[in-house]
Amino acid sequence: MTIRVVVADDQELVRAGFAMILDAQPDIEVVAEVGDGAAAVEAVRALRPDVVLLDIRMPGVDGIEAARRVGGEAKVLMLTTFDVDEYVFEALKAGASGFLLKDVRRDDLVHAVRVVAAGEALLAPSVTRKLIARFTSPATPLAPAVRLPALTTREQETLVLIARGLTNAEIAEAMVVTEHTVKTHVSNVLAKLGLRDRVQAVIAAYESGLAVPGAGSS
Known part of the structure; x- marks a missing residue:
């Protein structure tokens, strides 16, 4: 199955570079290249891509507003020079x-598009560290883990490993179960806690106190 992608960036060379990298993949097709958020939203609605790459800072409608307007019509992958x-x-x-x-390596960009298209969430390591730091800072006291009573013991273990940044395959190895079982646990965690994706799961794990900074986090 081909992953259809829209690339939105106001810098033509950057936009063309990302498009060239992605279009060179046998399973990815860039269906449009646009220079601002408004055009990105129009392209998503007209072409129905699987993924839209959005630069955060663009003239007129920026990437964040474009993401809001896109809603669930396509998976959104944000690219920026600003950490x-x-x-x-x-x-x-x-x-x-x-x-x-935007200094992402070629292979990591391609991997990110595939991961996001598959319905999973992905953050750059530096972004993940900031996300975890934000939700484990003294200004953000952690609630007791009893906020997650709906989860079984195995589901809680799965959530902790998600918070450490492990993939489904790595979680399966750590828990000595099949990857299919892990996918079931992950789906149950998201459904029971009303979470959209793994990013929100990471936040929930640290906010609840189930995951603890320094306890094996990546």
């Missing part, structure tokens, strides 16, 4: 499933 907290949180609140810095 700044408010952009991360605004992008996540707007519905982004991935967040990468």
